[in-house]
Amino acid sequence: MAISAAQVKELRDRSGAGMMDCKKALAETDGDIEAAVDWLRTKGLAAAAKKSGRTAAEGLVGVAVDGTKGAVVEVNSETDFVAKNEKFQEFVGQVAELALQADGDIEKLKGMQMASGGSVEEVLTDNIATIGENQSLRRTVTVAVNEGVIVSYVHNAVATNMGKIGVLVALESSADSAALEALGKQIAMHIAAANPQALDADGLDPELIAREREIAKAKAIESGKPENIAEKMVEGGIAKFKKENALLSQLFVIDGKTPVADVIAAAGKDAGAEIKLTAYERFQLGEGIEKEESDFAAEVAAAAGQ
Structure with missing residues (x-):
């Protein structure tokens, strides 16, 4: 029977398996989604769906x-x-x-x-x-x-x-x-x-520069220096930041x-x-990814059914 793109998408969403594997599963089960999920599971191809939510860093x-x-x-x-x-x-x-x-x-x-x-x-x-x-x-x-x-x-x-x-x-x-x-x-x-x-x-992120400027301003204010001196401190700090990061x-x-x-x-x-x-x-590797903190004791207890 003809397998539609909608069927393939639904099976991919359900199983997490690849497109070609989903097509094959549907062909093997005459388009039956539930049977196709079971077919993928027997082949070890639906296991990916259960793992797709875990952090990979x-x-x-x-x-x-x-x-x-x-x-x-x-x-x-x-x-x-x-x-x-x-x-x-x-x-x-x-x-x-x-x-x-x-x-x-x-x-x-x-x-x-x-x-x-x-x-x-x-x-x-x-x-x-x-x-x-x-x-x-x-x-x-x-x-x-x-x-x-x-x-x-x-x-x-x-x-x-x-x-x-x-x-x-x-x-x-x-x-x-x-x-x-x-x-x-x-x-x-x-x-x-x-x-x-x-x-x-010139290639530095403007948002990064703006954040550094705010930090420099806060430091200048805390120093208690006169405004004209504080402004020079800010500009000096930004110049130093650009030099060190470009x-x-x-x-x-x-x-x-x-x-x-x-x-x-x-x-x-x-x-x-x-x-x-x-x-x-x-x-x-992993820059910008927030790693999940795990509680090993809790994981062991959960595995033991406690």
Whole structure:
């Protein structure tokens, strides 16, 4: 019998299984939703629905580079234990490679086909049922240059090109690629350590600046200084904040004294060609996710039926 899109959607909502699995289940059960749910459960594919509400703040960040283009992805799980699972690591690596063609579009990436068969989203759903934890493909970004290099770096890598902090650096230049790679690696390490909020001061979030201004005002008022002095204190504080949080004006962590912009300029002079840092991306696992605090004793009591 013909299976409608509405039936597939309803079954997906009920079971949490992937689209292709839902289609197959409905075909096997002549469109009977309840029977299809049972069919999915017998295959272990409906288990994902029960896990989908649990917080997934662990997992891995994966990076991939192909020529002048790079991609970074974050795939979350509930526990750090899953990050050590070979199947999970293989999935993250494959998704990072596919992300090179997704151009930062998370929905496009979810729909892309994996070599093993099925879309990224469908394979992820199957992994949830197999591994037994909620998992999610949270975000992805790509960066590219017309000429030059994209350099990737993973801090404390747990496997090739994946770990808890992933960085991409885009260097636009006609300089020798080996020299650019070496410079890019150092800058990427700096970014991992210093966590800049933008490439330059103009790129800093206006809301972030406004919040810092309010903090500086409060400090100036508490100091009891005259208004004209207090205003200078506020502007001085904002200038300092911008300098410390914009990548190009940060002091290079490797020597602790040279602004990153000057490091790049010096490298360009040595290479005999201008080097421009046009973009960067830094993904830190779980940033922005509120982790649920669990009461282990209560969980044990609940499991025991108390």
